[in-house]
Amino acid sequence: MTRRRIRHAFYAAPALALIALFVYYPIVENVRLSLFKFSVFRPGMRYVGLENYRQALQDPVFWHALLNNVFYAVTSVVFQVGAALVLAAVLEELIGRRLRGVLRAVYFIPAAVSMTVAGLLFQFLYQPDAGLVNGALAAVGLDGLQHDWLGDAATSIWGVINMSQWQSFGYTTMLLTVAIQRIPRELYEAATVDGAGRIRTFFNVTVPMxxxxTTLLIILTVSGAFLVFNEVMVMTGGGPANSSQVLGTWLYASAFTGDDMGYAAAIGTVIFLITFAAGALQLLHSRRKAVAA
Incomplete structure (x- = not known):
């Protein structure tokens, strides 16, 4: 090993040590704890092997929470990546320079709002009697569509998902706007010379470039969807009747309400495996596309 490489390794060692201590060690320790049954109120730990994972497989709330996370991830990818990319392209290509800056600020403002504040705001909007959503429906003669949005098991999780899209949509739009600005203008000029319309240019130039x-945003969006916690806790607490539980809130309830710490650790391991697999698959798919191109 050359002196230069030794010097580089010396500089990188503190950062690697911190990552190992605060990232990888907790992951390994959580996996170890998931193999035990224990309580914070009673001493001792009982080794149970994969019993906590079998408990998860037989737990209907766990599967419902996982399904809610899947709904959250799919909706977030469609709106926070797909729709945001369309909006970013519109802002860059069709909107005037002065109006473009104003619209960027308008779309980004929700991202600067605290998650807790946003959750409380949408709680007021969804109020069945005095909420703005039901009030707007009544104002346009759609009284039959009025609903207790967060109090109904069929709509509670969607109320939370809608709030999340509102808050994060502008942030991803701004990131994609920056990516579009880095595309060489010559490519758009060449597409125009070849007779490509705006839609064809979008799919043949903007999307590939x-x-x-988009790969990074999909990974972050999917990971965030399976790590979601604050939104659900603020707006519904997982209710009614566990209908809006996600894996993060069910982990919290299992650990601090049910005092089943081993089962909570097993849920945490499942969350890690899902997010790791989703990120790895997306990176692999993106690299294969890049090689094919």
């Missing part, structure tokens, strides 16, 4: 950013 922002692949790296």
């Amino acid at each position: 922002v692949r790296e950013m």
Whole structure:
């Protein structure tokens, strides 16, 4: 090993040590704890092997929470990546320069709002009697569509998902706008000379050229969807009747309400495996596309 490589390794060692201590060690320790049954109020730990994972497989609330996370991830990818990319392209290509800056600020403002504040705001909007949503429906003569949005098991999780899209949509739009600005203008000029319309140019130039950013956003969006916690706790607490539980809130309830710490650790391991697999598959798919191109 050359002196230069030794020097580089010396500089990187503190950062690697911190990552190992605060990232990888907790992951390994959580996996170890998931193999035990224990309580914070009683001493001792009982080794049970994979019993906590079998408990998860037989737990209907766990599967419902996982399904809610899947709904959350799919909706977030469609709106926070797909729709945001369309909006970013519109802002860059069709909107005037002055109006473009104003619209960027308008779309980004929700991202600056605290998650707790946003959750409380949408709680007021969804109020069945005095909420703005039901009030707007009544104002346009759609009284039959009025609903207790967060109090109904069929709509509670969707109320939370809608709030999340509202808050994060502008942030991802701004990131994609920056990616579009880095695309060489010559490519758009060449597409125009070849007779390509705006839609064809979008799919043949814009989408391929922002692949790296969209890959990163998909990974972050899917991971965030399976790590979601604050939104659900603030707006519904997982209710009614566990209908809006996600894996994060069910982990919390199992650990601090049910005092089943081993089962909570097993749920945490499942969350890690899902997010790791989703990120790895997306990176692999993106690299294969890049090689094929």
